[in-house]
Amino acid sequence: MLVKKLFTLVFINNEDQILLGLKKRGFGVKKWNGFGGKVEPNETILEAAARELNEECCVSVRPSDLKNIAHLEFTFEGQPTLMDVRVFSTNVFEGNPKETEEMLPKWFKNTEVPFDDMWPDDRIWFPYMLQGKKFFGKFHYEGFDKILNYKIEEIDCMKTFYAGRKST
Numbered sequence: 083m084l085v086k087k088l089f090t091l092v093f094i095n096n097e098d099q100i101l102l103g104l105k106k107r108g109f110g111v112k113k114w115n116g117f118g119g120k121v122e123p124n125e126t127i128l129e130a131a132a133r134e135l136n137e138e139c140c141v142s143v144r145p146s147d148l149k150n151i152a153h154l155e156f157t158f159e160g161q162p163t164l165m166d167v168r169v170f171s172t173n174v175f176e177g178n179p180k181e182t183e184e185m186l187p188k189w190f191k192n193t194e195v196p197f198d199d200m201w202p203d204d205r206i207w208f209p210y211m212l213q214g215k216k217f218f219g220k221f222h223y224e225g226f227d228k229i230l231n232y233k234i235e236e237i238d239c240m241k242t243f244y245a246g247r248k249s250t
């Protein structure tokens with residue numbers, strides 16, 4: 083049986099640019115990604131998303147300004163964990179991104195996202211996000227570099243999507 087672990091992933095947009103961070107340590111080290119991490123037991127998913135963003139690059143957002151744009155699931159061959167990742171975006175934020183112990187933030191043009199230095203799944207779902215679509219994606223990895231199989235589909239409404247799922 084798979085053990086589900088809840089994560090957040092936040093993207094800040096500014097006109098035709100997106101804020102990414104180069105992970106300096108831990109899971110996904112040396113890859114560009116949005117900002118996020120595990121949801122702690124004492125907080126809501128939105129609170130966790132805002133907290134992780136602030137901890138990782140010193141940018142502040144109100145949890146209520148975060149839009150849930152996607153649900154991603156990652157599994158790894160031979161491993162018992164399912165990563166349940168809630169993806170959010172907003173263009174309402176405060177503060178200039180600053181480097182922290184965990185992340186080096188940088189603005190990228192939407193047309194110049196560094197996919198070669200990101201998780202292989204990002205190349206598949208970023209186009210949905212950059213076109214303003216909501217979506218569900220499920221990726222099964224062998225190791226951390228090879229996607230064995232995946233599924234991705236556009237979603238009309240995230241609330242309806244979650245209402246239709248059994249345990250989320």
Ligand SMILES: CNc1ncnc2c1ncn2[C@@H]1O[C@H](COP(=O)(O)OP(=O)(O)OP(=O)(O)O)[C@@H](O)[C@H]1O
Pocket residue numbers: 089090091092108109110115116117118119120121156165167201203204
């Ligand atoms: C496999 N393909 C993937 N593609 C895109 N994004 C991925 C991902 N797999 C994990 N992610 C994200 O990477 C962050 C890890 O977070 P992670 O550093 O482990 O969490 P947290 O900061 O709580 O950890 P520590 O406090 O350092 O233990 C978190 O946003 C999560 O959504």
